[in-house]
Amino acid sequence: MHKLRRRLSLVTLAVVFGAGYTTASSSEKQDETMKPVGTVVRFTAGSTSVDVTIRQDNPAVRDFLSMLPLSLTLKEFAGREKIGYLPRKLKHVGSPGSDPDDGDLIYYVPWGNIGFYYNASGIGYSDETINIGTYRASPEQLKMLEGRPVTVQVVK
16 A cells, blocks of 8 residues: 555656656747748738738748737838838747848848848848748838838738
């Protein structure tokens, strides 16, 4: 009887304290099951919206999607892109750099901002420029998002 009671106590302790086993947190489980490629993220200000289609699965993209929905403000930068600052920097280790093109939404690691490139001519590859997705909008449509609150959310 004493051995049985001792075994039951050990089993109880193992269950209560996990017996050295670890389980993935809910966010880790979500990361394992989330397939971001093909996800559409909509940026909306007033009656203007621009949809971005996610084209890669990497840590920066997954972290960006985990922040949504959110609100930010876009501004003009250098006659090349509209940029906006995220509430925090993205977890990006393991995300590949890119050679941006017009129509790319990127994350710029040093500043912690996203950018809608519309004039990427002459900009080359950088490990610090991570592609988030692609969009189809004119510079005029992007200008309509500038300088006011923009809602960012997953639409599909």
